Amino acid sequence: MTTRRAALCSAITITLIGLGFASLVAAATPTTAQAEVEYLLGAVANSGCEFNRNGEWYDSQKASAHLRAKYNALVALGHFATAMDFIEGVATKSSLSGRAYLIRCASAEPVPTDQWLREVLERYRRCASAGNTCASWLRQDAQG
Numbered sequence: 001m002t003t004r005r006a007a008l009c010s011a012i013t014i015t016l017i018g019l020g021f022a023s024l025v026a027a028a029t030p031t032t033a034q035a036e037v038e039y040l041l042g043a044v045a046n047s048g049c050e051f052n053r054n055g056e057w058y059d060s061q062k063a064s065a066h067l068r069a070k071y072n073a074l075v076a077l078g079h080f081a082t083a084m085d086f087i088e089g090v091a092t093k094s095s096l097s098g099r100a101y102l103i104r105c106a107s108a109e110p111v112p113t114d115q116w117l118r119e120v121l122e123r124y125r126r127c128a129s130a131g132n133t134c135a136s137w138l139r140q141d142a143q144g
Helices: 002-028 032-047 060-076 083-089 113-130 135-142
Strands: 050-053 056-058 102-104
Touching (some): 032 083, 060 083, 083 113
Antiparallel strands (some): 050 056, 050 102
């Protein structure tokens, strides 16, 4: 009985170690959604555009940092599954006031941030499905 119990304990331990390792690997490997969100956050940060939150304009770096903080909170709560969840749950409006976020690039009229991000995401997905680097799209996103 003792040998059998020891074998069972060993099997359980090996299984738990394997599951722990698998979860570490999964955590270290970004999913498609995570890669898309990182791309979107980078596009905001590198755009040079201004970001309107609750009536005040912020530069692109502050906008990206704010959206990243909201995104991290959403992930921590387990409410994140796709890049569209990020756009709709994080980048559309203020969680406090409910006011829509706007983005203004160069001399263009402000547009809703979710609209701007959907367009960037669409370009990113077309690029990813085309299997090329899409350097011109990346430059366009980096310039707003």
